[in-house]
Amino acid sequence: MPGPLIEFEDVTVLRDRSTALDGLTLRIDDGERVAILGPNGSGKSTLVEALTREVYPLSGRPGSRLRIYGRDTWNLFELRSLLGIVTNELVRTLTRRHSAYETALSGFFGSVGVWPHHEVTAEMERRASAALELLEVAHLAERPLVEMSSGEARRAVIARALVHQPRALVLDEPTNSLDVRGRRELRSAMSRLAQSGVSLVLVTHQLEDLVPEIDRIVTLRRGRVLHDGTKQEILRPEVLEEVFGTEVELREIDGVHLLW
Numbered sequence: 001m002p003g004p005l006i007e008f009e010d011v012t013v014l015r016d017r018s019t020a021l022d023g024l025t026l027r028i029d030d031g032e033r034v035a036i037l038g039p040n041g042s043g044k045s046t047l048v049e050a051l052t053r054e055v056y057p058l059s060g061r062p063g064s065r066l067r068i069y070g071r072d073t074w075n076l077f078e079l080r081s082l083l084g085i086v087t088n089e090l091v092r093t094l095t096r097r098h099s100a101y102e103t104a105l106s107g108f109f110g111s112v113g114v115w116p117h118h119e120v121t122a123e124m125e126r127r128a129s130a131a132l133e134l135l136e137v138a139h140l141a142e143r144p145l146v147e148m149s150s151g152e153a154r155r156a157v158i159a160r161a162l163v164h165q166p167r168a169l170v171l172d173e174p175t176n177s178l179d180v181r182g183r184r185e186l187r188s189a190m191s192r193l194a195q196s197g198v199s200l201v202l203v204t205h206q207l208e209d210l211v212p213e214i215d216r217i218v219t220l221r222r223g224r225v226l227h228d229g230t231k232q233e234i235l236r237p238e239v240l241e242e243v244f245g246t247e248v249e250l251r252e253i254d255g256v257h258l259l260w
Contacts, residue, residue, distance in 0.1 A: 005030045005083075005168050005199055007067040011057045013046050013223075020046035021057070022223035028201060030069070030167060033194050033213050036203040037234070038220035039244050044203045047220070048172045052085055077110065084161030087172040091157045094145065100156040101141040104128035107160035124163070131159035134196070135189050151182025155189055168199035175209055187211055187256075207235070207250075207257040219243045 006028045013021040021043050028034050038044050049055045050066060057066055068074060069082055094103055098113040105114050105128045114120065132138040135155040145153040154174070161169060174190065175183045187209070194200045194213035202209050210217070210231065217234040219227040226243060227234055234240075235257055237250050244259075251258045 003030050004028070004067065004070060005032070006051065006201070007065070007070075008047075008050075009066070010061065010064045011050065011066050012061065012064070013050055013055050013057055015046060015055065020055075020223055021050065024224060026218060026225055026228075028199075031199055032216060033200045034202070034216045034218060035210050035214045036201065036218050036220060037205065037207075037210075037243065038226075039205055042205075042220040043223035044205070044220055045172065046223070048085065048087060048170060048203055051083075051170065052087070080107070080110075080161075080166065081164045082166055083168050083170065084158075084164065084166040085170040085172070086154075086158050086161050086174070088176050091154050094157050094160070095153050097144045097146055099142050099144055100132060100137055100148070100152075100159070101128060103145060103156050104131050104159045104163055107163040127163045127165065128159070131162040132156070134162065134192060135159045136185070149179075149182055151178045151185050154178070154182075154186060158189070158193075162193075162198075166198070168201065169193060170201045170203065172203045173206075174202060174204065175206055183208060207240075207259045210235075210257055212255050221245075 004027055008024045008026040011021055011024045036044055046055060057064060065072060094112060096112060102114045105120060105124060106112060108124050109118050132141055135158055137152055137155045140148060140152055145156055175186055178186060191211045191213055194211060215230060217231055218225055221243060227239060237248055240248050240250060240259060248259055
């Protein structure tokens with residue numbers, strides 16, 4: 001059986017003296033393809049920031065723990081070979097005049113761009129090119145990210161996370177700020193990633209992000225798990241009304257779920 005990828009056990013996180021995660025308990029196993037769904041303010045971003053260690057759970061709570069692949073602490077470079085995390089803040093940070101190819105290569109060094117003191121090997125070059133190819137932005141390899149569309153730049157940043165060939169990928173609000181074409185292209189890229197064998201965790205408030213390969217949905221509200229089930233169990237109006245706290249209409253068109 002697959003082992004745990006991510007384990008939250010009774011995790012509480014405070015932000016500005018408010019409770020962002022409230023005794024959150026959640027386990028996602030290696031090999032799963034999961035969506036974390038919830039409205040703004042439900043704790044989704046804090047969950048991701050707890051994984052990246054931008055925020056920390058309250059200490060001193062008996063039985064409270066946060067583990068990635070069964071461990072409480074990690075060397076950052078060691079963890080990158082197992083888990084890639086792409087956030088909107090990371091995309092903003094990396095959208096500079098560095099090319100898509102340089103951006104992908106920079107994943108090996110945890111840097112913004114590639115610099116003269118970095119020792120780039122032939123294997124690194126091969127992996128960077130392969131990652132850009134998988135995300136279908138290889139034809140933009142020499143173009144600076146600031147000259148790309150938002151969707152193209154985001155795929156280049158995802159390629160940066162993939163150069164380590166991680167076992168799992170966490171994407172935080174992946175289609176945020178993208179236009180219709182960008183959303184379609186990124187959905188296609190996410191499907192290819194899932195089909196390639198990468199464990200996928202999508203953190204989103206948009207049902208449109210739910211590619212067909214997602215087979216489990218966890219909903220959050222007020223920092224707690226509200227529902228945990230299959231797409232068939234969760235994608236129902238009465239469930240989503242509870243999640244978002246308002247009346248909704250739900251429609252599926254060619255495998256894409258739309259909510260308003």
